[in-house]
Amino acid sequence: MVQTLRKPEIINIARREGKVTVEGLVDHFGVTPQTIRRDLSELADAGELERVHGGAILPSTTANIGYSERRDLNLAAKVDIARECAKHIPNDCSLFLNIGTTTEAVAAELMNHLGLLVVTNNVNIATILSANPDIQVVVTGGNLRRWDGGLIGELARATISQFRFDYAVIGCSAINEAGDVMDYDIQEVGISKAIISHSDKVILASDISKYDRKAPVRIGSLGDVDMFITNAPLPEASRDLCSRQNTRVVTVS
Structure with a gap:
C-alpha cells in the first residue's frame, strides 16, 4: 500500500484502538518497521499522532476524544x-x-x-x-x-x-x-x-x-x-x- 493510503488507515486504527504499534502496523500493512516508523514520524510532525515507545497515540489535549x-x-x-x-x-x-x-x-x-x-x-x-x-x-x-x-x-x-x-x-x-x-x-x-x-x-x-x-x-x-x-x-x-x-x-x- 502506498504511503498516501497508509496514513489515513493508520489514523483510523489509532482512533479505533486508542494507539498503534510499529509491530502491529508491520503485520497489518506487510511493510518494514523502518517504513512504519517513518510514517509515524511524519504523522507526528503533522500533529496527527503523538509518538510513544513502540508506536503512537492520538495527540494529547485538554479535551477527551469523542x-x-x-x-x-x-x-x-x-x-x-x-x-x-x-x-x-x-x-x-x-x-x-x-x-x-x-x-x-x-x-x-x-x-x-x-x-x-x-x-x-x-x-x-x-x-x-x-x-x-x-x-x-x-x-x-x-x-x-x-x-x-x-x-x-x-x-x-x-x-x-x-x-x-x-x-x-x-x-x-x-x-x-x-x-x-x-x-x-x-x-x-x-x-x-x-x-x-x-x-x-x-x-x-x-x-x-x-x-x-x-x-x-x-x-x-x-x-x-x-x-x-x-x-x-x-x-x-x-x-x-x-x-x-x-x-x-x-x-x-
Whole structure:
C-alpha cells in the first residue's frame, strides 16, 4: 500500500484502538518497521499522532476524544475488565457507578445480580440496569452532558453525600507512570472525589491504554483505591505505589 493510503488507515486504527504499534502496523500493512516508523514520524510532525515507545497515540489535549469513539476503543479489554469487576460485587449491596464507557460495560455485566442498590450519575447506566427489576436504580440528577449522558455539578455531589456505598466502581481518562489518576473535566473530578470519600471499597476499572494518554486534572492516586482492575502489567513506579498502599491489582488477560 502506498504511503498516501497508509496514513489515513493508520489514523483510523489509532482512533479505533486508542494507539498503534510499529509491530502491529508491520503485520497489518506487510511493510518494514523502518517504513512504519517513518510514517509515524511524519504523522507526528503533522500533529496527527503523538509518538510513544513502540508506536503512537492520538495527540494529547485538554479535551477527551469523542464519546462514540471512546465506546469502541479497546472494547474487548473493557468487556474482560467488566466481567472481572462484576465478580467482586456481591448480591445485596449498595454500589455507585460513575461516568464512563468502562463503567457502562460493568453495568451490563451486573445484569444477573440480585438485590443491588445502584446509584449513578450516568444516564446510560441507568438505562442498562432498568431492565433488571431486582436492581434498584437511583440517578443523582445534576447538569446533563448530552454527548455522554453524564450528570455533573452540585446536585450530583449533594446526592452522593446522602449515601454510604458498600462499593464504587469508577473509571478515569488517564493514569501517569507515578500512579496519578487523571481526568479532563474538573466538575467530573469533583464527583469522583466525592464517590471515593463516600464508599467503603473503591474499584478502579481501566484498560492499559490510559497509560498512553494525558489529562490535566488529578482525581487522586492508585493508592486511593482498594482495587485496580486492568488488562496489562503496570509500569514499575505504579506497581510499587500499589504495593506500598495495599491497592490490589487484578490483571485480566
